[in-house]
Amino acid sequence: MVLGMKKIIHIDMDAYFAAIEIREDPSLKGKCVVVGGPPNSRGVVSTCSYEARKYGVHSGMSSYQAWNLCPQAVFVHSHFKLYKEISQQVRDIFYSWTDLVEPMSLDEAYLDVTENKKGEESAEKIARAIKDEIFSVTRLTCSAGVSYNKFLAKIGSELNKPDGLAIIPPEKAQEVLFALPIGKFYGIGKVTAAKMQKLGITNGADLAKWELKDLMKAFGKAGFFYYHVVRGIDNREVITEFEPKSISCESTFDTDLDSMDELFAVLRKLSERLANRMATKGISGQNVVLKLKYDNFEYITRSCAMRGSCNAPEVLYKYGEQLLVANWDTARKVRLLGLGVGKLDSGGDCEQLSIPL
Numbered sequence: 001m002v003l004g005m006k007k008i009i010h011i012d013m014d015a016y017f018a019a020i021e022i023r024e025d026p027s028l029k030g031k032c033v034v035v036g037g038p039p040n041s042r043g044v045v046s047t048c049s050y051e052a053r054k055y056g057v058h059s060g061m062s063s064y065q066a067w068n069l070c071p072q073a074v075f076v077h078s079h080f081k082l083y084k085e086i087s088q089q090v091r092d093i094f095y096s097w098t099d100l101v102e103p104m105s106l107d108e109a110y111l112d113v114t115e116n117k118k119g120e121e122s123a124e125k126i127a128r129a130i131k132d133e134i135f136s137v138t139r140l141t142c143s144a145g146v147s148y149n150k151f152l153a154k155i156g157s158e159l160n161k162p163d164g165l166a167i168i169p170p171e172k173a174q175e176v177l178f179a180l181p182i183g184k185f186y187g188i189g190k191v192t193a194a195k196m197q198k199l200g201i202t203n204g205a206d207l208a209k210w211e212l213k214d215l216m217k218a219f220g221k222a223g224f225f226y227y228h229v230v231r232g233i234d235n236r237e238v239i240t241e242f243e244p245k246s247i248s249c250e251s252t253f254d255t256d257l258d259s260m261d262e263l264f265a266v267l268r269k270l271s272e273r274l275a276n277r278m279a280t281k282g283i284s285g286q287n288v289v290l291k292l293k294y295d296n297f298e299y300i301t302r303s304c305a306m307r308g309s310c311n312a313p314e315v316l317y318k319y320g321e322q323l324l325v326a327n328w329d330t331a332r333k334v335r336l337l338g339l340g341v342g343k344l345d346s347g348g349d350c351e352q353l354s355i356p357l
């Protein structure tokens with residue numbers, strides 16, 4: 001892959017709940033297995049085996065409908081505790097490679113392996129290793145998609161299911177995307193797909209012919225997403241569970257404050273407390289957020305972007321002060337002041353950060 005490009009893997013367990021039930025009861029192997037409520041209940045299908053899918057059974061449909069399509073199906077109840085335990089085993093395998101893991105559900109996750117704990121350069125090798133490790137630990141198969149962004153990695157994991165592996169390097173992205181039926185685009189649901197079909201968009205190649213403004217006219221904000229993903233552009237980061245999205249501290253006063261100097265003093269303390277907490281966690285952030293609660297409990301939050309990523313108390317203070325001056329309605333008493341930082345990341349480069357004041 002090209003230097004500077006990310007290496008993203010999307011892992012999706014195959015027919016996860018059904019595969020686990022079959023593992024637990026091998027007599028189910030090769031049968032149409034439906035995990036969900038029995039057909040004479042109001043239950044729905046949560047997962048089904050590939051054999052059942054051949055009859056048109058899919059997750060989300062009513063068990064009754066599934067039974068009509070596939071009367072020979074074996075209906076089994078779900079065992080979520082077990083599914084969760086196995087998910088944890090699978091996640092432990094992911095974390096042995098990278099901490100940049102974004103679980104989407106019990107059976108699905110994105111991994112950013114651009115830099116990984118084992119120093120392996122090839123994302124393809126990592127994906128193969130993970131598939132093998134998952135199988136040896138759980139006796140379950142999964143499918144993996146490897147690419148340079150989340151969208152394409154997700155598309156990749158669907159391409160060769162089950163037990164699949166697909167690598168989509170930049171030079172192959174267009175070919176894959178243009179040939180992809182519109183309903184298979186992640187993020188394009190049934191309703192949108194139907195609307196697109198009506199407009200003559202049946203696959204990626206059709207979608208790519210549309211200009212940005214026309215897509216946005218027809219589909220609103222989502223049109224922006226469609227325009228870019230069909231060109232293989234998706235800059236979404238892999239977001240880990242462990243990183244909070246923001247961090248903040250606040251202070252409620254015994255008596256409501258109405259002087260700027262007093263508020264500045266509180267802000268000074270808050271910025272120091274906040275900076276300390278961030279330093280301890282080794283994080284910095286790009287946005288400063290100020291929260292202001294008035295004596296009638298009404299409150300406002302205002303934020304601004306810093307120039308870079310930072311956790312230095314004096315910088316946080318300066319931005320907080322700016323927000324306070326710009327947004328405090330001085331005719332009103334303040335009951336609480338809060339300062340936070342959002343768009344967190346690790347590290348930061350406060351030295352180079354100039355304060356625009």
Ligand SMILES: [Mg+2]
Nearest residue numbers: 012013015107
């Ligand atoms: Mg799955």
